[in-house]
Amino acid sequence: MSSKTNKKLTAAVIGTGFSGLCSAIKLEKELGIQAQLFEMSDDVGGTWEANRYPGAECDIPSHLYSLSFELSPSWSKHYSNQKEIYAYMQSVAKKYNLYERTQFQTEVIRCEWIESKQQWYLQWRNTKDHNKTGSGYYNTVFAGLGPLRIPNIPKEFQGFDGPIVHTTRWDNTIDYSNKRIAVIGCGATAIQAIPELRKVASHIYSYQRTVAWVSPRDQFTYPRIIKAVFRWFPALLKLYRFMLFLQxxxxxxxxxxxxxxFGRLIHKGFKKIVALRLARAGRPDLIPILTPNYPPGCKRIAKSELYLEALAKPNVTVIPAGIEEIKGRVLVDKTGNETEVDILILATGFNLQGFAGNLKILGRNQVSLEEKWRHEFPKTFKTVTMNGFPNFFLLLGPSTGLGHNSVVTMIDIQVDFAIKCLKHVVQRDLAAIEPKIASQEEFVKKLQNGFNGTVWKGGCRSWYMNDAGELFGLWNGTITSFWWSLRKANINDFVQHKKAIPIKM
Known part of the structure; x- marks a missing residue:
């Protein structure tokens, strides 16, 4: 590849979470492309910039939840909190000079393939002032939108006559001390937030329609000597990360x-751990309420050594029911019980199917990605590319979630695959490539068949599923199998778009 050829390619990266940072860095490293980055917020970080609720932490070990080419020897704990992960991402962005190439407070609202130019046309606007707009053309787009981006805010809660806070839009201006607080939901955010909120609230009411499996973490602090050894001997740091990966x-x-x-033995073990923890906390009466009726892993297993113990405290009440009606500040649950609260906190997760938000993605023949996926299983090829969307690479979208390992490693693998695709474009002097329909269909069929017999088809309803009950949010195997699937970008799997007109430099 000559430097002259590289200059012909331009790239837009939407988002500056792990996906966006990884994309921009590898585009420059591998292809010499200095991408233009777009970010809605005031800083890099994505999920870890946005989610600042009390107790926000990662449930994957720090050394594993980081970019493979930017290992840090300085993690303070085995599981890092939001502030430390956020600081890590800021340091990576500074090291690779990505701040200079990022338009902050900028929301990309349209991404359209223009056949006559064989390029993507992007329109954007300032998030503070929608009258400030811009647009541009790019040969390739890397969409690092992130699945945990658009909060799921059920309409039935909008009638609450008091402060309503979604965990991903935490409001620090509200005084939570000595307040009666209702927390709706029992996913990872609620599991992390409730132990912290309980310390300041007069009372917490935890509404749980379907309880979650919660396993204790092996949390610990890294001594200074260990951090020094990792700093002096990077090979040991890589080995430690690899051991965590294998685990x-x-x-x-x-x-x-x-x-x-073996599986049933694990299930029994989970039940015993829940019972033991609640019995030790003096609340054996909560054991039947907080023991799920589905196998562990059917919904994501949360990690916390504090949550079950917090639910056993005198100022916490577990209500195993959803909300039927809201009367001012009174919540009426499905069993008819009424509870008056001061603050309503929604730990109701994210709208994964509407992950694009305000962004309209239009491929060839003006096909809308959102509309297409609204009526069918979100089909991709290798989870990164889609037929009808040339040179468009979607990161951490459908079929990439995990229940057992680090999604940051998935991002690394996805970006490597996208780079391999672009190398074909450069080496063959093409305008673009996109997967063939047959290749995409074969991949999707194999992906869906791979879920048969797994715990994700164990009989529960989870955010891994779409409205039709299809498992659209998960990869069906290990990360090793994901890497094996994406290790090559075979040009025979792709439609090759030859250049219609020269691309101006």
Whole structure:
């Protein structure tokens, strides 16, 4: 590849979470392309810039939840909190000079393939002032929108006559001390937030329609000597990360074979741990309420050594029911009980199917990606590319979630695959490539068949599923199998778009 050829390619990267940072860095490293980055917020970080609720932490070990080419020896704990992960991402962006190439407070609202130019046309606006707009053409787009971006705010809660806070839009201006607080939901955010909120609130009411499996973490602090050893001997740091990776890959043994003697043994173990923790906390009466009726992993397993113990405290009441009606500040649950509260906190997760938000993505023949996926299973090829969307690379979208390991590693692998695709474009002097329909259909069929017999089809309803009950949010195997699937970008799987007109430099 000559430097002259590289200059012909331009790239837009939407988002500056792990996906966006990884894309921009590898585009420059591998292809010499200095991408233009667009970010809606005031800083880089994506999910970890936005989610600042009390107790926000990662449930994957710090050394594993980081970019493979930017390992940090300085993590303070085995599981890092939001502030430390956010600081790590800021340091990575500074090291690779990405701040200079990022338009902050900028929302991309239209991404359209223009056939006559064989380029993507992007329109954007300032998030503070929608009258400030801009547009541009790019040969390729990397969409690092992130699945945990658009909060799910059920309409039935809008009638609450008091402060309403979604965990991903935490409001620090509200005084939570000595307040009666209702927390709706029992996913990861609620599991992390409730132990912290309980310390300041007069009372917490935890509304749980479907309880979650919660396993204790092996949380610990890294001594200074260990951090120094990792700094002096980077090979040991890589080895430690690899051992963590193997440990988490082994967890798939249960997820993939849950309905076996081994799987049933694990299930019994989870039940015993829940019972033991609640009995030790002096609340054996909560054991039947907080023991899920589905196998562990069917919904994502949360990690916390504080949550069950917090629910057992005198100023916390568990209500195993959803909300039927709201009367001012009174919540009426499905059983008819009424509870008056001062603040309503929605730990109701994210709108994964509407992850694009205000962004309209229009491929060839003006096909809308949002409309297309609204009526069918979100089909991709290798989880990164889609037929009808040339040179468009979607990161951490459908079929990339995990229940056992680090999605940052998934991002690394996805970006490497996208780079391989672009190398074909450069080496063959093409305008663009997109997967063939046959290649995409074969990939999707194999992906869906791979879920048979796994815990994710164990009988529960989860955010991994779309409205039709299809498992659209998960990869069906280990990260190792994901890497194997994406290790090559075979040009025979792609439609090759030859250049119609020269691209001006």
């Amino acid at each position: 988490h890959e082994m967890y798939y043994t249960y997820f993939g074979y849950y309905d076996t003697f």
